[in-house]
Amino acid sequence: MLLLANLEKRHATAARPLFSGLALTVAAGEIVALVGESGVGKSTLLNCIAGLENADSGSIRIGPQAVDIAKLDESARAALRARNIGFVFQAFHVLPTLTVAQNIAVPLLLCGVPAKEHGRRTRALLERVGLSGFGPRWPASLSGGELQRVAIARALIHQPALILADEPTGNLDPRTAHEILALLLERVREQDVSALVVTHSQQVASCCDRILTLTPDGLS
């Protein structure tokens, strides 16, 4: 679950805030698309929700305990992200020096799950994302679509409460993009996770449960 209340963010040099008074609730199992023009603050909003940037005021509550990430220090935010948030990026961001299986297992390690328990869970999830047998391979040998499948598996393996996806199909061809989006939505619904998907694509947005548009006046 994700709960935003009265959120405001302003840049030091700007006369008016980037956004203010933002309120949003994403329920468990709900997928919300966030659209808007370039520069309106979508990525900044996503960074604030992930605790990578500080909001100037308001609260951001995440997960079953509804912990306010805005009130945590840097280390506690990292711990909250490790346990409760999964990320999917436009640029995949798969670690090139780790194998596919190791990449997927990174969130498990950050949650303190011992390495001996990884094998079963990564194998099962690789199968669910259509990458059976890819575990020992290196990312350099994978295509863009395969890399994004790895990223989705990594985002879901620790069963987070929230998925934050920033243009998850932005670097893919239309056919692969469609497959990847379908996979992401299916897995998110299957695990009953809340998801916030930032996108410029109407096609992606139309597949979500709700579409919100971020404008200088707020969310609509």
Added chain:
Amino acid sequence: MITAGNRSALGTLAWWLIRAQFRSRRAATLLSMLAIGLGVALGYAIHLINDAALADFARAMKSVQGDPDAVIAARDSAGSVPLADINQLARDPAVLVVAPVIETRVRIDDSPIPVSLIGLDVFSAAAVMPQLMPRHDDRAVLDNIFAGGVYASPTLLERLGLRPGDALTLVRGEQRWRTTISGDLPATHPDEQLLVADIAWVQQRFGPAEAVSEGRVRLAPDADLSTWRTTLAQRLPAGLLIRAADDDSARLSNLSRAYRVNLNVLALVALLTGAFLVFATQLTAVAQRSTQFALLGVLGLSPRMRLLQVLLEGLAIGLPGSLLGLSLGYILAVAFTQLLGGDLGGGYFSDSAPLIVPALVPALAFLALGCLASLTGAFYPAYLNRTQALAQALTSGFSQRPAAIVASPSRLALPALLALAAFALAQLPPLFELPLAGYATIALVLAAGIASAPLLTQTMFGWLSERPLPAPQRIALQNVAQAPLMAQVAASGLIVSFALTASMVIMVSSFRVAVDHWLDHVLPAPLYLRSKATPLPQPLLDALATPDAPFARIERMATASLTLDPRRPKVALLVRELERDNPAARLPFTGPVLTPPVAMPLVWISEPMHEIYRVGAGETLRLPLLGREVDVFVGGVWRDYARQFGAVVISRDDYLSLGGDFQPTDLALWPLPGQQSVAVAWLAPPIERYGLELADSAAIRELSLSIFDKSFAVTYALEAAAMLIGLFGLAVTLAASVWLRARELATLAALGFDRRMLSTAVMLEGALIAGVGLLIGLGCGVAIGSVLTHVVNPQAFHWRMPLAIPWPMVVAGAAITLAAAVLASRYAARQATRLAVAQVLASAQ
């Protein structure tokens, strides 16, 4: 937050990342490891060798001297302890036993190598010097030690090929005594070559009458050494001293202390170079993996863990490097002691190879030092990794210009402050008799040089890049000017390595020039004749005085030694035939030459003596001469590079007027014009007969300079290693810089830059950075060279010399390094030309 439960999971992640890092940066990691290993190896080897040499020397001393609580001896090596004083000491209730000893040097059967002959009283010696107790042999001709005969150490018997019962002749000057070997000395040190005989027998033949060389004292069990020593010192005659066991240890340690510390500083330089390499490797690794670390941060790796990860990677370089260093150090220690002896050719201890015994605590300390150096190198990159803004790093990678390092005029304050602090430290006197402030000055000069790099880079190249230039040159200039951190990292290796190399070249050159001039002054005669241990034989001196001798002039000198402080090595006393009114004809004075205001003995002291005992020209010095304390006037200070612990020259006339017995040991000989070969032939028979040494001044000069050059061989090897590491650091950093700017370079290629232009831009960048590094390095090198010459050398070795900068050599070195740097940057340039442009541009990373 880390809990016990997830510690092992985080450990697994850390291990994966370390393994991945080592796999992808094999050469840089291995080189960093080797550099750390080299530093640890050198430091550990020096420690092992010195420890073993000191222990060996102490064992050898104990073997000859036994294990007395204290020793009573004459301050003047030509003096002795009157028997009356020994007898009085024996009546002291605090004294259990006094063992009188007479020690002299003799040659055996005209063998050129002299050995020690120790005369002892077996009854008292049994309590104090059990190692010297003789074992009578059944084959001996004489019944026991009191009947005469000598006892030889097993090593000496083996060397001479003699055995008990054999006859031999003991030779001292013109004295020759026939005797037989009555047995051996089973408990002496294996290296020891000495003879023992009854003290009365030795005294009767070699003297001194009514006196002995030393009294070795064993105190009563309830006596307190320091109280007894203080009491006795007050009533002891002025010419005598008390030496306790800890004085011997201190003297032993003082003997090689400065030399040892200097070698350790060289090892520390190697270790610091290793730390720098870890710094360069880890900084570029952090820069290259900034997106990956940012991703891990986004996924939930805490800032503390991101810091720890880079530190752990540093430790993963330092730990195996240090372990390798310990093994290498042990091997080096064994090899060096076999090749050069326990003092690495320093000339302080015997030539024997001491036994190297590694101990756990020092090994652990050196292991920790290696790890600490590595962690120090990794700390700043780790800090940068901790403080990188995650969202920004995830999209655009490592920020080359964090606010903290942007150069601005106010940044001049740091290097200026460091330079001022360095100047202030250079003025300080030695601490604990070591040039510690001098070493700190060197570190500060290097820090000031490195700190000035970004400002100099930005100012110089920022201005140049605004000039009308071809595109590749402009790109290279702009890049260097706008990425001061990478330029600083790349240049700092060259700054450090070139500064250290240039400074050593300057110091060694200054020293060599000074030694060369000094040799001109101190070797005026064409030939020099010396006796190895005993005074020159009178018949030879008489023959030299006859008109038949083919010599135009002869100057005689007698050498002895004085103990001014029992905890310090002895000071040489040189009694010379020189003109009291014109000593400058023979001695290279460093300041004014004064004459005493009143009639009193006149001496001239060497520069080390002036430094160690803080006494100067025009002052009065109290010397322990001829069994009493004599006030002498110091007429001047002369330069001496031969005797590190000080020397006093007194004219023969003054010495004789004080009641001294002038027994020459050295001669300076001027053959008649054109008769040098005749003179050498004339000297050949007495040299053979008396085991003397003859050398011409050219040979002495050649030998001295060759010893000088050999003693700096290790330094040259370290300089070469430092330069290679500096160049490697430049190549690695430039390659990383190319990697970081792959998108920029690919864009330039897409816009029409051909391979040659890209290659030119990158190589020019390398040349510019190297140029800045060498320029700053040269400045630092001259400064450090001056510190080594004017601060470290006088404080550590008590040698002063004028600064002589060998400009052609230094400039040629800089030019060669610049060329090598351009070649090294070809590696990075090749990477730039091999970029898969389309792929790089398509990739978001």
